[in-house]
Amino acid sequence: MVIGSGSWGSVAAKLVAFNTLNLSSFHDEVKMWVFEETLQSGEKLTDAINRTNENVKYLPGIKLGKNVIADPDLDNAVEDANMLVFVTPHQFIDNICKSLVGKVRSDAEAISLIKGMEVKIEGPCLISTYISEQLGINCSVLMGANLANEIAEEKFSEATVGYRNNREIAEQWVQLFTTPYFMVTPVQDVEGVELCGTLKNVVAIAAGFVDGLDMGNNTKAAIIRFGLREMREFCKLLFSSVKDDTFFESCGVADVITTCFGGRNRKVAEAFARNGGKRSFDELEAEMLQGQKLQGVTTVREVYEVLRHRGLLELFPLFATVHEICSGCLPPSAIVIYSEKKNIFPV
């Protein structure tokens, strides 16, 4: 079952539904939990999805597969499920997990497609770890260069499954998500894969600022390179086990590229910079994304907190500057001044 029904959540349900119909090792039906809302027409979103087989709000025009059943009742949706796909904006995972405690099967396996992290008083916590700890089940991750609308139209792309130590489980997830237009590779580096997916949203915001300032492609390429370098350092700071090779998988460099050119974080950050930082991200998000949620602004605040707490802000000038711009302490043009401080890590 799929927990979440935004644009990526709906595409995830479509991918999984294609495979559960075609592979005898899975049950046909895919339940998709919907955070219920009432559409302008007065109809409930869940009813509209089940009537049209489309997520008319978050992924209009795309048939999900007849075996996808939308359900607004989370407890009901998880009942008996042994494979749980978590794909909500990361700011909602806390409440969702809390309401699921004691309600999922003890032998269930989870996978998180959520790009973000939790920061608690005791330090940063990956979403997969949070799900595992709250629900007492194993949790893998799936990340990659995956703009939902392109995969919805069945344009070829790749993704990376990050797993801890059970290769068999990773293979099951690969089977469940792979289609002729979606190629999935397993990598035994859950922290590296998940942190790549999380941190690339910060780089996307920096890229959006550069676009909003009409700085051009060379500047954006420089920002991407600095961003990747800070991503790698931050990953290794939190988990020394993170592998360099992970950055060359879809979850690494490929996701940074796609998100810096085609993602929502980039798009809204461009508008923020064009407005000279005078309109807030919240306001622009509500106006431009019609209910879809940005992850990058929250993530960079969380990253900033981790670095400030450890006295390491100086070593991460791109991440620090992005947060200071987002929070109104610096103007968008500061993203360029940042480049003067760039040679922090040995190349």
Ligand SMILES: NC(=O)c1ccc[n+]([C@@H]2O[C@H](COP(=O)([O-])OP(=O)(O)OC[C@H]3O[C@@H](n4cnc5c(N)ncnc54)[C@H](O)[C@@H]3O)[C@@H](O)[C@H]2O)c1
């Ligand atoms: N959209 C993409 O292209 C894409 C691709 C890869 C990964 N992701 C990641 O997938 C995750 C989910 O993103 P998405 O694009 O599917 O969502 P979205 O931004 O398209 O939609 C927002 C979703 O949040 C739900 N919501 C609103 N308030 C809520 C609440 N209080 N509690 C629970 N849910 C609530 C809405 O109903 C909607 O389903 C994010 O972490 C995102 O970074 C997205």
Ligand SMILES: O=P(O)(O)OC[C@H](O)CO
């Ligand atoms: O639209 P964004 O910025 O949330 O990015 C979407 C995906 O994460 C790209 O892989």
